[in-house]
Amino acid sequence: DGGITQSPKYLFRKEGQNVTLSCEQNLNHDAMYWYRQDPGQGLRLIYYSQIVNDFQKGDIAEGYSVSREKKESFPLTVTSAQKNPTAFYLCASRNPGQGSSGNTIYFGEGSWLTVV
């Protein structure tokens, strides 16, 4: 089955530590996204990538970094510069080249990051 796989589901980070969240998709989608969701709040865009080897900052990129070396992979690194990283992180993808049906964005199951 095609889909988006995020790992790990739960991750604990110590102060001053960098951690990387994995996002893999086998939907052959060109565009991939990372969102942050805090309890009781809406989704906020961290980074997005429209094509391999290219990515742009979203609304809350500070303290985060990404790479897009392969079409199916878009890992997110939460660096020590991110002062309040405890949140639920969602990866998503879509295929803009599919016309109107490509406007639909599909989400992974999410990763919980907690600072300890």
Place this chain on the structure above:
Amino acid sequence: EDQVTQSPEALRLQEGESSSLNCSYTVSGLRGLFWYRQDPGKGPEFLFTLYSAGEEKEKERLKATLTKKESFLHITAPKPEDSATYLCVTYNQGGKLIFGQGTELSVKP
């Protein structure tokens, strides 16, 4: 300013009690209005896409409708398993996704 506003923030229903969720949007050049269902601790699950005023889509007990300024998600005879947060999403003219804050639906048996 491009914006999506959902109401109510929370809705409690008895099983079988039909109701509607509202999504008001102010974006230029609508490129699709999307409804998602999100269960606690999980990623949003795609439900519907609506593109033009007057369009309607149905799936089991859910029916989504679209006007020029609003979308409604009608829930007919809901069951406890319909309890979730329902998200309304659209794009602005620059291609950026605009999310509503969601409506948390709770259906009691």
